[in-house]
Amino acid sequence: DSSDITDVLNYTRSNYAKPNKEYFGAAKDMNVIYLHLESFQTFLLNYKVDGEEVTPFLNKLMKDQETLYFDNFFHQTGQGKTSDAEFMLENSLFGLPQGSAYITKGQNTYQAAPNILKGEGYTSAVFHGNNGSFWNRNVIYKQFGFDHFYDASFYDTSSPKDMAEYGLLDKPFFKQSEPYLKELPEPFYTKLITVGNHFPYKMDQDLVTIGKEKTGDQSVDDYFQTARYLDESVKQFFQQMKKDGLDDNTMVVLYGDHYGISSNHNKAMAQIMDKEITPYENTNLQRVPLFIHVPGMKGGVDHTYGGQIDLLPTLLHLLGVDTQKYVQLGTDLLSKDHKEIVAFRNGGFATPNYFFVDDKYYDNKTGELLSEDQIPEAEKIKAEVSEKLSISDKIVNGDLLRFYTPEGFKATEPSTIDYTNKDA
Numbered sequence: 311d312s313s314d315i316t317d318v319l320n321y322t323r324s325n326y327a328k329p330n331k332e333y334f335g336a337a338k339d340m341n342v343i344y345l346h347l348e349s350f351q352t353f354l355l356n357y358k359v360d361g362e363e364v365t366p367f368l369n370k371l372m373k374d375q376e377t378l379y380f381d382n383f384f385h386q387t388g389q390g391k392t393s394d395a396e397f398m399l400e401n402s403l404f405g406l407p408q409g410s411a412y413i414t415k416g417q418n419t420y421q422a423a424p425n426i427l428k429g430e431g432y433t434s435a436v437f438h439g440n441n442g443s444f445w446n447r448n449v450i451y452k453q454f455g456f457d458h459f460y461d462a463s464f465y466d467t468s469s470p471k472d473m474a475e476y477g478l479l480d481k482p483f484f485k486q487s488e489p490y491l492k493e494l495p496e497p498f499y500t501k502l503i504t505v506g507n508h509f510p511y512k513m514d515q516d517l518v519t520i521g522k523e524k525t526g527d528q529s530v531d532d533y534f535q536t537a538r539y540l541d542e543s544v545k546q547f548f549q550q551m552k553k554d555g556l557d558d559n560t561m562v563v564l565y566g567d568h569y570g571i572s573s574n575h576n577k578a579m580a581q582i583m584d585k586e587i588t589p590y591e592n593t594n595l596q597r598v599p600l601f602i603h604v605p606g607m608k609g610g611v612d613h614t615y616g617g618q619i620d621l622l623p624t625l626l627h628l629l630g631v632d633t634q635k636y637v638q639l640g641t642d643l644l645s646k647d648h649k650e651i652v653a654f655r656n657g658g659f660a661t662p663n664y665f666f667v668d669d670k671y672y673d674n675k676t677g678e679l680l681s682e683d684q685i686p687e688a689e690k691i692k693a694e695v696s697e698k699l700s701i702s703d704k705i706v707n708g709d710l711l712r713f714y715t716p717e718g719f720k721a722t723e724p725s726t727i728d729y730t731n732k733d734a
């Protein structure tokens with residue numbers, strides 16, 4: 311009931327991490343573009359097939375002067391896969407332990423990024439070359455306050471060569487998104503969701519520009535080809551932005567949504583990684599990339615441990631927006647108060663010192679199994695992780711945000727939002 315919101319507010323208030331002065335407002339009033347890198351795992355970066363880099367563009371971006379690259383960033387998704395990743399990014403709330411909150415909690419009240427940023431003068435939009443109803447997006451996006459949703463009906467999907475299993479391939483998708491993006495009033499908050507690098511990673515051989523791997527496991531071997539295509543698509547997108555004069559006033563955030571290669575493929579992955587994929591190594595593989603490119607900002611490689619739940623407060627602080635009054639479960643990755651405990655959806659966790667996986671502890675320097683009594687703080691961290699997850703579940707299951715409206719926050723009435731394509 312409504313008294314539960316008091317516990318929630320006590321929790322978020324005591325876990326608040328104040329912004330880092332060096333970065334607060336570094337992207338003030340800039341446009342925001344999220345590039346959702348489908349099924350993209352960190353191990354792809356700097357990986358070579360036949361002596362050739364799979365992701366030359368992203369490898370360069372890692373070293374860019376104005377890009378922060380996080381090499382200890384993890385996905386925290388569950389069964390809701392893409393939708394869980396989106397849910398965390400828009401709300402700083404976890405997806406549910408079972409199913410997808412996008413589907414079962416599509417009518418809840420949220421304090422999502424589009425509505426928060428509307429208060430700062432932003433227009434918001436999502437671009438995705440698949441049907442709008444997939445993952446119930448066309449319903450929940452209204453609850454989040456997205457002004458526009460350019461789904462498949464806004465794109466030319468008539469050429470079979472341009473199509474992947476889940477919609478328009480990334481190169482034509484970025485190309486066809488250009489006119490819509492240019493039309494948006496600035497500043498804007500947007501996300502472009504790619505689909506080309508999706509299981510089972512089959513790609514038209516005419517579009518392929520790098521060899522396959524040779525483990526004999528089809529999806530593992532082909533993964534590098536679709537990842538290369540995604541890398542080229544992202545490069546194309548950056549070129550488009552430059553041409554359109556968006557490069558000097560836009561913050562671009564690129565993130566991997568979840569793993570692409572599941573643990574069913576550990577035998578082939580052992581050949582790729584050149585080591586046995588133990589539960590410890592499997593957890594290492596749950597890293598996904600996070601790039602934050604801000605014109606004029608001092609970049610570099612940041613080794614902070616964090617996850618998708620932490621992205622919204624990080625983003626808002628870079629935009630110079632105070633987050634203290636919002637209910638967010640993550641903390642700003644750049645804050646000195648950020649705690650390096652990455653909670654996984656199943657109760658496991660990763661810290662710079664330990665991994666906790668399937669009820670077992672591993673030393674994160676050596677990968678060795680540890681017993682609980684070798685780690686003085688184990689109980690405490692485990693309890694913190696389960697509290698965080700259960701607070702999040704309480705909020706989402708109880709639709710608790712309807713009982714608390716932060717001062718000055720105003721959500722757009724969902725029934726006034728219309729995503730139908732009038733020209734279709």
Ligand code: GP9
Pocket residue numbers: 390391392393440444476503505508
């Ligand atoms: C489809 C896409 C894929 O629209 O976002 O979702 P996933 O299968 O990765 O959860």
Ligand code: MN
Pocket residue numbers: 348349391392567568
């Ligand atoms: Mn996905």
